[in-house]
Amino acid sequence: MSLLDKATGNFWIDNGLVVLHRMLGGNDLPDDVNTVVQQIVNRIYVETGNRGEYWDEATNQVKTYNKRSWREPIGLFIKVVDSVPKVKIEGKDYYTRPPEPKLQISLKSSGRCDFCGAQGKVVDAKLYLFPFVVAPDKFGNFYSGARRGLNMCARCALAGFSAFESWLWRRQGSTYHFFLFHTDLERLSGLYESLIQHLQLESDTGGNFSVPFFGEYPFENLFALLLRLFAFLRQRESEGAPDSLLAELTGAQMVSGNPIVIYEISGTYGGQSFTMRALNQFDRFQPMYRLYSKWLERLAVDNPVRALEGVFRQFQHRRQKATETLWREQICRAILQQADPLPPVSAFLYEVSVEQEKPLVYGTLEVLETYLQEVIRMDEKLLNILRGFGFELGSQAAQKDEMGLLYALRNAKNLDQFLEVLNQIQFVLELTINPDLLRVEPGERIAGAPWNRVKTLLAIHAMNAYLRKKYPAQATTQGGEQ
Numbered sequence: 395m396s397l398l399d400k401a402t403g404n405f406w407i408d409n410g411l412v413v414l415h416r417m418l419g420g421n422d423l424p425d426d427v428n429t430v431v432q433q434i435v436n437r438i439y440v441e442t443g444n445r446g447e448y449w450d451e452a453t454n455q456v457k458t459y460n461k462r463s464w465r466e467p468i469g470l471f472i473k474v475v476d477s478v479p480k481v482k483i484e485g486k487d488y489y490t491r492p493p494e495p496k497l498q499i500s501l502k503s504s505g506r507c508d509f510c511g512a513q514g515k516v517v518d519a520k521l522y523l524f525p526f527v528v529a530p531d532k533f534g535n536f537y538s539g540a541r542r543g544l545n546m547c548a549r550c551a552l553a554g555f556s557a558f559e560s561w562l563w564r565r566q567g568s569t570y571h572f573f574l575f576h577t578d579l580e581r582l583s584g585l586y587e588s589l590i591q592h593l594q595l596e597s598d599t600g601g602n603f604s605v606p607f608f609g610e611y612p613f614e615n616l617f618a619l620l621l622r623l624f625a626f627l628r629q630r631e632s633e634g635a636p637d638s639l640l641a642e643l644t645g646a647q648m649v650s651g652n653p654i655v656i657y658e659i660s661g662t663y664g665g666q667s668f669t670m671r672a673l674n675q676f677d678r679f680q681p682m683y684r685l686y687s688k689w690l691e692r693l694a695v696d697n698p699v700r701a702l703e704g705v706f707r708q709f710q711h712r713r714q715k716a717t718e719t720l721w722r723e724q725i726c727r728a729i730l731q732q733a734d735p736l737p738p739v740s741a742f743l744y745e746v747s748v749e750q751e752k753p754l755v756y757g758t759l760e761v762l763e764t765y766l767q768e769v770i771r772m773d774e775k776l777l778n779i780l781r782g783f784g785f786e787l788g789s790q791a792a793q794k795d796e797m798g799l800l801y802a803l804r805n806a807k808n809l810d811q812f813l814e815v816l817n818q819i820q821f822v823l824e825l826t827i828n829p830d831l832l833r834v835e836p837g838e839r840i841a842g843a844p845w846n847r848v849k850t851l852l853a854i855h856a857m858n859a860y861l862r863k864k865y866p867a868q869a870t871t872q873g874g875e876q
């Protein structure tokens with residue numbers, strides 16, 4: 395029986411089965427599963443580049459050895475210590491041999507595996523076999539069986555230990571984000587071949603895949619992963635004939651099995667244990683890739699992929715030591731949930747860009763308009779009116795030093811206040827308001843859109859034009875810094 399014959403439905407264990415299948419070259423498990431445990435240890439317990447000393451009792455000499463440790467961040471989940479006897483030589487303590495982690499799967503009691511249902515010998519789930527559930531209070535709703543501990547058969551336990559090699563991860567300070575793909579086993583295995591292994595980097599400082607930006611919040615990191623993934627898909631498409639799984643992700647082919655899902659687990663490491671904070675799922679690859687392609691079409695530059703990444707990268711602000719990325723988180727979250735990203739864009743512009751005397755980077759307005767048109771279904775004509783009028787308004791306000799009017803616009807709390815501010819603008823800046831903006835429809839809508847959204851987009855265009863006029867030298871900056 396192949397390891398891929400029977401899925402467990404659990405994304406952690408299923409990923410481990412795929413890794414194990416690849417590691418064993420398609421062969422079934424050997425009778426002594428601990429030989430495989432040792433193979434996995436050898437892959438993930440690696441030399442640190444530092445050397446240590448121990449007392450070799452056979453020769454009565456101090457010898458050196460290469461220190462090893464768990465590859466980051468696997469060590470968060472492995473709490474196995476080797477208590478090596480020590481000796482005191484000339485006042486100094488030495489190990490009597492290099493420490494080695496003693497990991498063993500000791501199958502004992504007979505029972506039913508909580509993951510695959512197999513009857514037979516089982517082992518209690520340990521943190522390193524199933525990192526996200528062992529302490530029920532940390533993730534109680536994820537798997538209800540956790541309250542009494544979990545039983546694992548040899549196959550599932552080994553898969554659990556293997557799964558660390560399947561994740562993509564990012565760290566920001568003490569916050570970690572782990573990403574795992576899931577679908578049917580055969581398809582998941584194919585996805586490794588054609589996608590996941592290409593995203594994984596060998597060196598892993600702060601993460602094991604490259605991203606245009608990162609931060610401490612979940613949605614911005616998920617979004618960064620998608621940008622990376624889509625850039626890869628686009629590259630493959632341009633090289634011709636991506637395989638069927640990739641074509642499924644881009645929407646070029648129908649989904650032919652269980653949908654591909656990304657699970658994102660976010661949490662913090664407090665020095666003792668990992669505390670899970672959030673679990674997100676994403677499976678809307680086709681519509682997101684369509685949007686991604688529209689964005690790139692709209693960006694009239696040589697390298698639209700980079701320009702697009704720069705648009706999202708900019709929504710961060712360095713304050714003293716830390717970089718605050720809350721605006722980016724809110725924008726990414728809105729887009730991933732098909733909601734309105736304008737309020738956090740406006741907040742960033744009025745709170746950060748003004749302080750930095752810097753307009754939004756090239757492409758921001760194009761990206762927003764494309765999104766509003768494609769996803770929120772905002773009328774193209776209205777978008778054009780707002781862009782044109784916002785530009786005029788911001789430029790005039792800059793010329794007459796009337797920034798206060800822009801804040802009044804942004805702060806309008808209801809439709810009456812909004813119309814009142816438009817009236818003031820007309821009077822103070824001597825601008826004619828397009829009558830379409832004054833035509834209020836039932837439900838406080840303007841040209842089919844909620845008045846509030848119209849106001850926010852107008853305020854964004856206006857302040858951006860204001861900043862461009864005031865600080866033209868900053869206007870061409872491409873994206874923020876990481």
Ligand SMILES: [Zn+2]
Nearest residue numbers: 507510547550
């Ligand atoms: Zn099992």
